[in-house]
Structures are given as C-alpha cells and as structure tokens.
Amino acid sequence: MNARGRPRSFDRSVALERAMDVFWARGYAGTSISELTEAMSINSPSLYAAFGSKEELFREAVALYVATDDACTLQMLEGELTTRDSISAMLFASARSCVRPDKPVGCFVVLGATNGGPETDAAQQFLCDQRKDMARRIRHRLERGVADGELPSGLNLERIAAYFGTVIKGMSIEARDGANGETLLSVAKSAMLGWDALTSTQG
Amino acid sequence: MNARGRPRSFDRSVALERAMDVFWARGYAGTSISELTEAMSINSPSLYAAFGSKEELFREAVALYVATDDACTLQMLEGELTTRDSISAMLFASARSCVRPDKPVGCFVVLGATNGGPETDAAQQFLCDQRKDMARRIRHRLERGVADGELPSGLNLERIAAYFGTVIKGMSIEARDGANGETLLSVAKSAMLGWDALTSTQG
DNA sequence: GTATTTATGTGTCGGTCGATACATAAATCA
DNA sequence: TGATTTATGTATCGACCGACACATAAATAC
Structure with a gap:
C-alpha cells in the first residue's frame, strides 16, 4: 500500500x-x-x-x-567514567561543539530563541525546557555518583548542577563573542578546578 | 540664550x-x-x-x-578589596542584579540582542563590545593583583578573565530560565571555589 | 485509458514593521 | 502683537512578515 x-x-x-x-x-x-x-x-x-x-x-x-550535533555532549554523562571525569568530559565536549567548523557558533539550545516578541514565547519556552532537561541530566549523573559512593551524601546536587549548567550556557555566548576553541577549553578546565571543594560537604 | x-x-x-x-x-x-x-x-x-x-x-x-543598574557590578573591581574578594564581590553583585525586583530578569548587556535578522547586527555588535569591555576590566583587575603581589606572575590572565566572564554570562541565562537569587548566589560561590588553583602557576 | 489524490509554483492575503509627511499647537523673539 | 521656531498628533508610507488560495502538474488506483 x-x-x-x-x-x-x-x-x-x-x-x-x-x-x-x-x-x-x-x-x-x-x-x-x-x-x-x-x-x-x-x-x-x-x-x-x-x-x-x-x-x-x-x-x-x-x-x-539535540539528537545529532548536541548528542555527544550529554552522552559524556552516560558512560563508565567517574563522576568527575564525566562532568569534565561534558564540559570539554560542550566547548568543542561551540566552535565546530562549518556550523554556527555556540549551542543552538542556548542561543536559538533568547529574545523576541510575544510570538516567540512558545519557542523560548521550548528551548528553556530543553535546557532544564540538560540540568536534570547533570543532576542525575551526580546522583549516580552519590549512589556509587564517589560523592558524599548530603551535597546540594541541584546547585552543583546549576553551576555547571551556568558554565555551559556562558560558553555559548563567549563563543558568539568570538572566543576560539582553545579559550573555551581553558574555560572548561578552569570550571573543573573547584571540583574537590564543590563536592565536599564542607563547602 | x-x-x-x-x-x-x-x-x-x-x-x-x-x-x-x-x-x-x-x-x-x-x-x-x-x-x-x-x-x-x-x-x-x-x-x-x-x-x-x-x-x-x-x-x-x-x-x-551600564551607568546605573549595571554600575555596581563592575564597581566591585575598583575598590580596595583584595583581588580575590573583588572578583567574588563582582560575581555576587552580578547574581543579585540578575533578579532585581521590578526589573527584567538577567543582564541587559548579555541578553539584550542575542539573535535577530541582519538589521540587528549593529545592536549585537554594540553589546558584544560592551561584554568585551567587561572582560577587559576583569583582566585589568587581575593585572593589578599581579602588580600588588597578590597573584604570581606568569598567569594567563586572559583565560582567567574569560572564565569569570563566562560565569557571569551564564548566570543571566540561568536567571531567564527561572533561577532564583539564592541559586545564582550559590553559583557565584561555586565559581570561586577554584580560585586558588586558578591563580597558581601549577594549573 | 480515466479518475483520483497529492505536491508544486504563482500570486497574494491581512497585519505589522520602522520611519515620515503634513498640518497644527505652543513656545520665544522682535 | 505678529513672525518665527520647534514639538506634537494624525495618518500613512513602502517593505516585509507568516500563512495560504488557487490552479496546475505528476503520481497512483481502477
């Protein structure tokens, strides 16, 4: 038929x-x-x-x-790396994906509908949901880290996820402003320097 | 007359x-x-x-x-605080200014013209210049820290400034996505946890 | 073949965009 | 007071927006 x-x-x-x-x-x-x-x-x-x-x-x-160009970023959270290495790999993947050759600069989900008139509200909300889903996945990876005993319990995982989500979002704007891949990778590296303090219950 | x-x-x-x-x-x-x-x-x-x-x-x-609502953020870099405390105060001021009551959420300079047709290119470029000026001021504050002996020489100040600039930009999107002041302050706090490693020549 | 169904290209719909022409109102100068 | 200058309100400009009507072309079903 x-x-x-x-x-x-x-x-x-x-x-x-x-x-x-x-x-x-x-x-x-x-x-x-x-x-x-x-x-x-x-x-x-x-x-x-x-x-x-x-x-x-x-x-x-x-x-x-999300299914193609952005897949590799969140895919870093699914493997068998340690929690720390997963987050680090995600940041590095995100940095690299912000400056792909022959592709627009920055992350589509971050920059695709930031401002506009009332007729763009639905599109903005749609991307906002996508971003929240990203933060949710990061938090789930952190929860797995706690379950695996890599991270102590009692951490505020929501806030740790918010921090890394903030860095990822900022990198896209940084890329749009002309930052090269090297700079973005150094930002990702810098963002990981507080990991030990961030994942200790002292902070 | x-x-x-x-x-x-x-x-x-x-x-x-x-x-x-x-x-x-x-x-x-x-x-x-x-x-x-x-x-x-x-x-x-x-x-x-x-x-x-x-x-x-x-x-x-x-x-x-820039002259009013955003003034207090960069003003944090001009006082007599230590370099570390200056940067920290700037991040906290930025976090607070993202969720002012009776004001639009997020930073105008960051979110004011991210995408649009060709007729918005000039506005985008104008805001991009403003953001680069912000990064430049952060770098100048770091240079002062080196001159004052608070920071070791040999650091890549450009990259440190890029990191904090990235966090600031990310916070605005985070705020637009609905993050409250408490969350943003925790992000600012998290961003400072890597300070020692970030400002040591070992990194 | 013929009838039917679907996609295409042309042209255009009402609405809104940023930006002004025009005549009028309200001030100062002489 | 009259002449001049500037700002205001009304109405509208051409261009473009997202979306679609319509007739035609190209495929399958019978």
Whole structure:
C-alpha cells in the first residue's frame, strides 16, 4: 500500500537540516520564512505542507540538533567514567561543539530563541525546557555518583548542577563573542578546578 | 540664550528609562516601536525627533543601563578589596542584579540582542563590545593583583578573565530560565571555589 | 485509458514593521 | 502683537512578515 498522488520532490530530512542551520545561526525570531525556503530550496506552501508552521519546523530543528550535533555532549554523562571525569568530559565536549567548523557558533539550545516578541514565547519556552532537561541530566549523573559512593551524601546536587549548567550556557555566548576553541577549553578546565571543594560537604 | 519654539512635553530621561526597561525585557529585535512609544507615553514622531532611530535609542538605553543598574557590578573591581574578594564581590553583585525586583530578569548587556535578522547586527555588535569591555576590566583587575603581589606572575590572565566572564554570562541565562537569587548566589560561590588553583602557576 | 489524490509554483492575503509627511499647537523673539 | 521656531498628533508610507488560495502538474488506483 503505497502513498497516492504526486510524491514530494525534495528530501524532507535534508530540508530540515538546512532549516536547522538557519535557525541555529539566526535564532527563531531572526529567521524569516523567506530565508528558510531559500535555504531549503522549496517554496513556502511546500514548507507549510511538510512542517505545518514556522514554530513546528523550529521544534523539529531543535529535536534534530539535540539528537545529532548536541548528542555527544550529554552522552559524556552516560558512560563508565567517574563522576568527575564525566562532568569534565561534558564540559570539554560542550566547548568543542561551540566552535565546530562549518556550523554556527555556540549551542543552538542556548542561543536559538533568547529574545523576541510575544510570538516567540512558545519557542523560548521550548528551548528553556530543553535546557532544564540538560540540568536534570547533570543532576542525575551526580546522583549516580552519590549512589556509587564517589560523592558524599548530603551535597546540594541541584546547585552543583546549576553551576555547571551556568558554565555551559556562558560558553555559548563567549563563543558568539568570538572566543576560539582553545579559550573555551581553558574555560572548561578552569570550571573543573573547584571540583574537590564543590563536592565536599564542607563547602 | 534659551531654546526657541515649543518645548518638549515629556521628560526625555524618564522616557529613556522606560525604553530601557522594554528593550531589557524583550531584546532589541523583540521590541517594536509601538511597544516603545506606548511605554514612553509618546508618539513615534516624538521618539524619532528625540532619539533619532530605534538603534540610537537602543544605544542610549544600554548606556543608561551600564551607568546605573549595571554600575555596581563592575564597581566591585575598583575598590580596595583584595583581588580575590573583588572578583567574588563582582560575581555576587552580578547574581543579585540578575533578579532585581521590578526589573527584567538577567543582564541587559548579555541578553539584550542575542539573535535577530541582519538589521540587528549593529545592536549585537554594540553589546558584544560592551561584554568585551567587561572582560577587559576583569583582566585589568587581575593585572593589578599581579602588580600588588597578590597573584604570581606568569598567569594567563586572559583565560582567567574569560572564565569569570563566562560565569557571569551564564548566570543571566540561568536567571531567564527561572533561577532564583539564592541559586545564582550559590553559583557565584561555586565559581570561586577554584580560585586558588586558578591563580597558581601549577594549573 | 480515466479518475483520483497529492505536491508544486504563482500570486497574494491581512497585519505589522520602522520611519515620515503634513498640518497644527505652543513656545520665544522682535 | 505678529513672525518665527520647534514639538506634537494624525495618518500613512513602502517593505516585509507568516500563512495560504488557487490552479496546475505528476503520481497512483481502477
């Protein structure tokens, strides 16, 4: 049982990838349908037929980003490294992913919809949820560290996760401001220097 | 020799302050002339007569912000505290200024123009310069620490400044995502835990 | 083949954007 | 007072926004 009617003349996933790059570089509010259709090499009716609306296309683009370009960052938390090495690897991966060649600078989830009019509120909220999910994963990794006996109990894991989340978010802006990969890696390294004090119950 | 003609019927500095709050809350691209004129209680011809254009008004709003709401943050670097205490006080002041009552959340300089179309490039560049100026002031404070003998020579001050600049920038996004003052203060505190290692030549 | 279904390209919708033209109102200077 | 200068309110400019109507083209089902 195949689909009837005229088949789509463009590759949907390729078009989505093009859209992701545009949204990533210019943000939700800063991207117009014209820019999208040009980058996707289609006309606006095809865009609306395939993706519904600008906002739905944005959500799909973010999902694609999280599943591809951003996957390696949070993946660092899933392996068998120690808690400390996991967090460190995540920061380094995040730093590297902020300055990928041939890709927009900075993290799409961090910079994709920071400001705009009321019509961008939904997109902002969507990215905010993604960021909170990131912080949640960091906290879960810390909880695992406590369960494994690597970290003492009684730590305020929420605040430790907030600290590292803050560093990750800051690095994206730093990258947009022109920081090179070397600088970002040194920032990641610097952020880890307080680890022992951060994970002791004395702090 | 007084001014001739009909005098201005509104207080220019009050109007500028209103404009600052709108730009601060919604960003450059997300703020329309309509929102500005409504908040300023004037009509658009008066806005253009008094401020020239949206972009010039934005620049004045940023300058006002830097001179008032943001002044206390960098002012922490100018006093007679030790280098460590200066940086720490700056982070704490930045954390507090991110969640001021009756003010938009986060730092205007960090969040005021992150993304948008090509017509926002000038505003973005302007804020980027402001952020680099902040990093430059931090570095100058560190240089003073070296000159005073508080810090060893041979440190890479640029990278230390980049680290603290990253934390400050990240805190604004954290605040926009809903972090409360207590959380931000704990982030600032966490960011200082690596100070000794960060300012030793072993790192 | 013919009918049906779906996607495409052209053109355009109402709305809003930033920015002004214009005539009028309100002040100072002579 | 009259002449001049400046600011105000109304109304609107062309451009662009996101979204879609419509007729046509291209595929499958029968």
